[in-house]
Amino acid sequence: MGRFIQIVEVGPRDGLQNEKAVLTPAVRADFVRRLEAAGAKRIEAASFVHPKYVPQMAGAEEVMAALPPAEGHSRIGLVLNGKGYDRALGTAVDEVNVAMSATDGFGLKNQGLNVDQQVQMLADIMAGRANAEGAPGATPKLTATLSCVWGCPFDGEVSVEQISDLVARIAALGVEEIALADTIGVGDPWSVTKKVEAARKAAPDATLRLHFHDTRNTGLANAYAGVEAGIDILDASAGGIGGCPFAPGATGNIATEDLVYMLERAGFSTGYDLDKLIESARWIGEQIDKPRLSALSRAGGWPK
Numbered sequence: 001m002g003r004f005i006q007i008v009e010v011g012p013r014d015g016l017q018n019e020k021a022v023l024t025p026a027v028r029a030d031f032v033r034r035l036e037a038a039g040a041k042r043i044e045a046a047s048f049v050h051p052k053y054v055p056q057m058a059g060a061e062e063v064m065a066a067l068p069p070a071e072g073h074s075r076i077g078l079v080l081n082g083k084g085y086d087r088a089l090g091t092a093v094d095e096v097n098v099a100m101s102a103t104d105g106f107g108l109k110n111q112g113l114n115v116d117q118q119v120q121m122l123a124d125i126m127a128g129r130a131n132a133e134g135a136p137g138a139t140p141k142l143t144a145t146l147s148c149v150w151g152c153p154f155d156g157e158v159s160v161e162q163i164s165d166l167v168a169r170i171a172a173l174g175v176e177e178i179a180l181a182d183t184i185g186v187g188d189p190w191s192v193t194k195k196v197e198a199a200r201k202a203a204p205d206a207t208l209r210l211h212f213h214d215t216r217n218t219g220l221a222n223a224y225a226g227v228e229a230g231i232d233i234l235d236a237s238a239g240g241i242g243g244c245p246f247a248p249g250a251t252g253n254i255a256t257e258d259l260v261y262m263l264e265r266a267g268f269s270t271g272y273d274l275d276k277l278i279e280s281a282r283w284i285g286e287q288i289d290k291p292r293l294s295a296l297s298r299a300g301g302w303p304k
């Protein structure tokens with residue numbers, strides 16, 4: 001078996017948060033179960049944000065209640081502030097993912113916090129976890145995702161130094177896994193290599209994960225560069241759906257099925273069943289009235 005690349009499925013969260021169609025918690029939980037049947041082991045299942053800002057993610061607690069804990073499966077809740085973190089802890093989430101921004105511009109638009117305020121928010125969460133350590137269920141795994149690593153829709157270019165500095169600050173708070181996100185899909189494979197190397201130097205003990213939006217058709221090439229740079233964990237979204245309502249012009253994530261196809265064809269292993277995954281991607285496309293979104297949903301897998 002080739003090198004294992006873990007794919008964190010973000011379709012039920014990033015995928016659906018920017019869609020016109022607002023799906024019920026029951027349908028979103030069904031999507032999670034279908035993806036798990038296709039091989040997904042880590043899934044961003046819910047987002048504990050304010051339903052006034054993102055109605056597509058309303059009822060995060062109901063999504064989680066419809067997903068009883070399952071051995072070998074990790075359901076992730078996205079949080080953007082302390083209140084979201086507390087809400088997530090009230091459910092059966094296996095992990096929380098704290099969203100942060102590399103820039104003040106996006107941070108303020110997305111969560112009402114500039115970079116320093118976000119670091120303080122994360123520090124408060126980490127301090128609360130340290131106090132709760134040992135209490136059952138009080139400290140699910142915590143990761144952080146840093147948005148706008150390759151550019152910001154409000155502040156423009158983001159330098160390698162900005163990323164090194166922030167990654168070091170996040171890691172110093174004790175976060176063990178940090179995702180670097182290309183929120184608006186402006187990265188290129190060479191800058192992926194540079195920023196991954198810089199982040200690794202800044203936080204040598206942290207695990208790095210990558211999250212690419214495919215707005216300018218560089219998503220899979222960026223994923224390739226990440227894997228070549230030694231990254232073993234990538235986010236992706238079934239059907240390539242996704243985008244952030246607070247990042248103008250951002251489109252979907254790289255499609256999980258396109259990524260699985262590319263990796264498995266090259267000899268890596270991902271743990272997914274490609275046919276079932278394509279089926280799930282086509283299914284979610286029908287739910288949001290956008291059938292056959294990704295290249296693989298249109299072409300099918302390996303010709304039979």
Ligand SMILES: CC(C)(COP(=O)([O-])OP(=O)([O-])OC[C@H]1O[C@@H](n2cnc3c(N)ncnc32)[C@H](O)[C@@H]1OP(=O)([O-])[O-])[C@@H](O)C(=O)NCCC(=O)NCCSC(=O)C[C@@](C)(O)CC(=O)[O-]
Binds near residue numbers: 111112
């Ligand atoms: C972050 C907040 C909630 C701050 O929202 P806020 O309005 O600044 O919060 P506040 O602290 O001023 O509180 C105002 C009211 O909201 C309530 N409140 C406060 N927090 C919560 C909460 N968590 N859930 C439910 N209610 C909440 C709070 O209790 C209060 O209620 P009141 O006292 O007036 O009745 C808001 O700005 C928000 O919901 N933003 C949504 C942003 C979002 O979902 N963005 C997309 C996800 S991030 C992303 O897509 C990027 C990523 C991760 O994919 C990676 C990438 O590609 O870059």
